[in-house]
Amino acid sequence: MQKTDTIAQIGESAALLRTIARLNLGVSSIVGPGDDAAVVASPDGRFVVTTDTMIEDHDFRLDWSSAFDLGYKAIATNVSDVAAMGAKPTALTVALAVPSDTTVAWLEDFADGLRAGCEALAPGAAVVGGDLAGAPKVFIAITAHGDLEGRDPVLRSGAKPGDVLAVAGTLGRAAAGLALLQFEDAEPAAAFDELVDVQLRPQPPIAAGVLAAKADATSMLDISDGLAKDAGRIAKASGVTVQIDSKLLQGFDAALEQAAMRIGARERDWVLFGGEDHSLLATFAADAILPREFKVIGRIIEAGDVSVLIDDEALPERGWDSVTG
Amino acid sequence: MQKTDTIAQIGESAALLRTIARLNLGVSSIVGPGDDAAVVASPDGRFVVTTDTMIEDHDFRLDWSSAFDLGYKAIATNVSDVAAMGAKPTALTVALAVPSDTTVAWLEDFADGLRAGCEALAPGAAVVGGDLAGAPKVFIAITAHGDLEGRDPVLRSGAKPGDVLAVAGTLGRAAAGLALLQFEDAEPAAAFDELVDVQLRPQPPIAAGVLAAKADATSMLDISDGLAKDAGRIAKASGVTVQIDSKLLQGFDAALEQAAMRIGARERDWVLFGGEDHSLLATFAADAILPREFKVIGRIIEAGDVSVLIDDEALPERGWDSVTG
Numbered sequence: 001m002q003k004t005d006t007i008a009q010i011g012e013s014a015a016l017l018r019t020i021a022r023l024n025l026g027v028s029s030i031v032g033p034g035d036d037a038a039v040v041a042s043p044d045g046r047f048v049v050t051t052d053t054m055i056e057d058h059d060f061r062l063d064w065s066s067a068f069d070l071g072y073k074a075i076a077t078n079v080s081d082v083a084a085m086g087a088k089p090t091a092l093t094v095a096l097a098v099p100s101d102t103t104v105a106w107l108e109d110f111a112d113g114l115r116a117g118c119e120a121l122a123p124g125a126a127v128v129g130g131d132l133a134g135a136p137k138v139f140i141a142i143t144a145h146g147d148l149e150g151r152d153p154v155l156r157s158g159a160k161p162g163d164v165l166a167v168a169g170t171l172g173r174a175a176a177g178l179a180l181l182q183f184e185d186a187e188p189a190a191a192f193d194e195l196v197d198v199q200l201r202p203q204p205p206i207a208a209g210v211l212a213a214k215a216d217a218t219s220m221l222d223i224s225d226g227l228a229k230d231a232g233r234i235a236k237a238s239g240v241t242v243q244i245d246s247k248l249l250q251g252f253d254a255a256l257e258q259a260a261m262r263i264g265a266r267e268r269d270w271v272l273f274g275g276e277d278h279s280l281l282a283t284f285a286a287d288a289i290l291p292r293e294f295k296v297i298g299r300i301i302e303a304g305d306v307s308v309l310i311d312d313e314a315l316p317e318r319g320w321d322s323v324t325g
Numbered sequence: 326m327q328k329t330d331t332i333a334q335i336g337e338s339a340a341l342l343r344t345i346a347r348l349n350l351g352v353s354s355i356v357g358p359g360d361d362a363a364v365v366a367s368p369d370g371r372f373v374v375t376t377d378t379m380i381e382d383h384d385f386r387l388d389w390s391s392a393f394d395l396g397y398k399a400i401a402t403n404v405s406d407v408a409a410m411g412a413k414p415t416a417l418t419v420a421l422a423v424p425s426d427t428t429v430a431w432l433e434d435f436a437d438g439l440r441a442g443c444e445a446l447a448p449g450a451a452v453v454g455g456d457l458a459g460a461p462k463v464f465i466a467i468t469a470h471g472d473l474e475g476r477d478p479v480l481r482s483g484a485k486p487g488d489v490l491a492v493a494g495t496l497g498r499a500a501a502g503l504a505l506l507q508f509e510d511a512e513p514a515a516a517f518d519e520l521v522d523v524q525l526r527p528q529p530p531i532a533a534g535v536l537a538a539k540a541d542a543t544s545m546l547d548i549s550d551g552l553a554k555d556a557g558r559i560a561k562a563s564g565v566t567v568q569i570d571s572k573l574l575q576g577f578d579a580a581l582e583q584a585a586m587r588i589g590a591r592e593r594d595w596v597l598f599g600g601e602d603h604s605l606l607a608t609f610a611a612d613a614i615l616p617r618e619f620k621v622i623g624r625i626i627e628a629g630d631v632s633v634l635i636d637d638e639a640l641p642e643r644g645w646d647s648v649t650g
Contacts, residue, residue, distance in 0.1 A: 030371055031480065036406040036546050037407055037469075037471070038374050038375070039373055039478050040371060040374060044367075046365060046367060049416070050361060051418040053420045058422075082362055093375070095377065095420075097378055097380055097383075129375060133378045136462060139422065139464050145374070153360075153362075221360075222361055
């Protein structure tokens with residue numbers, strides 16, 4: 001069997017075996033890949049589960065993302081949803097569909113990305129099962145699981161007037177990376193490769209999810225569609241208004257200023273409306289001691305006419321929609 | 326909002342809400358759809374998890390399957406993998422990607438199929454979360470979960486020489502249904518619509534999985550790729566040879582004889598090599614009392630030169646491969 005063999009040449013079973021052989025073993029996996037189903041430990045007596053898709057030409061381009069990048073990003077975008085419930089990621093399943101001329105080497109690179117994503121972002125978690133199929137375009141569906149370790153899940157609906165609003169992780173970097181990749185000239189993307197890296201291999205602060213739960217976060221979600229839109233989700237679920245303090249976003253702007261200037265963009269737009277950083281947005285009681293990963297960027301007030309204010313202005317809840325783009 | 330509205334017109338969030346509103350509530354669901362993740366009860370302290378994909382033009386055709394059919398089949402093909410571990414299905418997540426001109430009515434019909442599949446095949450189980458995205462073709466990825474209720478999982482690897490081989494459910498009906506749909510003339514498909522129905526909305530014997538586990542089945546899997554190929558999987562995982570008794574397949578043949586004659590096919594080929602019935606194939610100790618859903622079709626012998634025998638002849642392990650077809 002050669003690295004240049006395609007999955008059409010070796011078939012699903014052999015291709016799956018080659019892929020599975022490169023995965024790490026999770027601490028929660030009781031029965032791993034290869035049977036009808038996997039068996040995963042859930043000592044809490046409940047488990048957290050979330051699913052998400054990544055589709056070629058909608059969510060990624062194969063000329064920008066390597067197979068390794070895609071595996072890594074698939075882990076990052078899903079364990080961030082587990083973390084946003086205050087849970088510790090334990091196990092994932094991966095359904096992958098690829099054109100039949102995809103090489104075994106590509107699959108192995110994808111598996112290496114899955115493994116690296118687990119090891120870097122959610123140590124102890126692992127891919128425990130999967131499915132491989134043929135399709136005209138690359139399609140990746142990941143389901144991620146987590147354990148609540150006896151804690152209540154942190155929902156979107158618990159924010160209360162008087163709470164502070166805080167974020168763990170970056171804002172706008174993934175959007176900046178995307179804008180750089182989309183820019184007509186390749187040079188800026190090379191100059192700001194650390195932003196492109198966040199787009200291709202997000203680094204969400206997974207451990208901060210459990211820390212926020214332990215610090216009694218009143219609500220939390222992961223920012224997948226942009227600060228404005230996701231803050232609006234907390235506001236609506238909790239029946240409150242979120243008020244962001246523009247001054248407290250200046251640190252996030254600063255990290256993007258040079259890149260924005262280089263391609264004629266506005267860094268604040270990325271911070272407010274850019275998705276895919278998968279940072280954690282949470283609220284805490286005013287007297288809570290925040291984990292040091294979280295930076296305060298605003299507060300919760302009584303529900304008003306709009307869901308999200310920036311200072312005293314309504315903030316439009318635009319951002320990414322996975323159907324309409 | 327109209328039924329003829331497309332998801333491009335109303336966006337992901339609104340379309341998801343419309344879909345979710347039609348789902349049933351599961352008895353194991355603690356936090357349902359709408360947050361970053363769902364929370365599901367797993368009283369056993371472990372959970373079973375399996376994932377599978379269905380891709381337009383590879384696994385189904387939209388001119389044969391309604392959205393309802395696809396939802397129903399997605400449930401059937403996944404809870405059968407949970408049942409094959411001896412577990413009781415509890416919760417599923419669904420990642421759905423569809424062209425942006427898909428109507429809300431289509432999504433609602435799909436959701437109705439999900440609900441009907443859960444209610445008919447796995448009462449108490451429900452879809453607890455999902456994801457909706459845009460894609461050039463319909464792509465469905467389902468992840469199903471189950472609870473072992475304190476029992477050991479039934480793996481593929483436990484068959485021992487002297488065990489009997491038994492099947493719960495139908496053999497070859499889904500393949501017959503597919504052959505009827507593919508036949509040049511539409512009349513036979515109309516005449517044998519009960520076979521077409523098994524192809525479009527499989528009826529796997531889900532409850533028989535738990536019954537087999539309680540009867541100390543030594544190995545089990547669901548027959549997704551055909552009896553020959555899936556019997557070979559038990560043989561290889563267990564280090565034995567499976568010997569099928571051709572006489573004991575005659576009842577399965579009989580149900581297909583008329584349809585096979587009508588389109589010039591061989592019913593025994595469907596029984597041996599036809600996938601997608603998602604029946605359960607299990608082995609039991611010779612003195613076990615089999616649940617009445619199971620019919621003996623052969624036995625397990627010491628590993629020989631071939632994995633699967635039919636009487637004293639080698640049975641080729643051909644069948645369905647989800648990549649090469």
